[in-house]
Amino acid sequence: MSQAGVFIGPSGVEYRDRKRHLWIVSLFVPGTVFLGPLMVMATGEPWMLWLPLAFYYLAIPLLDMLIGEDQSNPPEEVVPQLEADPFYRRMTYALVPILLSAYLFGMWFVGTHSLPLHGIIAMVLLTGTICGAAGINLGHELGHKKTRTERWLAKLVLAPLGYGHFPIEHNKGHHRDVATPEDPASSRLGESIWKFALREIPGT
Structure with a gap:
């Protein structure tokens, strides 16, 4: 550097x-x-x-829409x-x-x-x-x-x-079971945010 x-x-x-x-x-x-x-x-x-x-709920979403997606990523x-x-x-x-x-x-x-x-x-x-x-x-x-x-x-x-408890559950649970039925922190295909939250929060 x-x-x-x-x-x-x-x-x-x-x-x-x-x-x-x-x-x-x-x-x-x-x-x-x-x-x-x-x-x-x-x-x-x-x-x-x-x-x-x-x-937070009005101005920031509006700015986000106006500024657009940041396409830059470090190599x-x-x-x-x-x-x-x-x-x-x-x-x-x-x-x-x-x-x-x-x-x-x-x-x-x-x-x-x-x-x-x-x-x-x-x-x-x-x-x-x-x-x-x-x-x-x-x-x-x-x-x-x-x-x-x-x-x-x-x-x-x-x-x-x-x-x-999140760091323990996330690192030892979610990272192990990600995208499997055993992982409550992985959303299902077509699942709404509300249904996901009601399953994810108690499960983690």
Whole structure:
């Protein structure tokens, strides 16, 4: 690697991670759990808790549709260098305390502020969306790593979601039984997301 974000494979092929610094944005995603409550504390308007949810469920899908699919992938021969680059690992490490802080802050806010029912529902959905989606993805990736520290961090970030067992089940169950009838985490041909979820969640 000659400079940050530039990787040269054994055959001389060069790959430049043009999105390298955009990975830092991932550290701000859990911040939306703080954003809604801070707006409520500043204005006294509980409906503002719905704004971050509108961003995730309306604005992001719209941006995804407008930007389109990213077709760029690194060549296989530079993947070991990408995996060895500490920049990406530091991103995953830094996200763990941020996610846990967001989770605890969400509980504190609901427990210490008089919110209408719709405000409580918004906080449950917001905290669940962020800590669930980001937490499960992060825990999944850390659970695939070989070091004891990373596997411990995977369990730590998944425990508040009731998924602390996931790294064990996923690595020793799903990876062994994938695409077989014995694997509840493999969807069936033509199966809806709802039917899959009702079978997958209890099964894992």
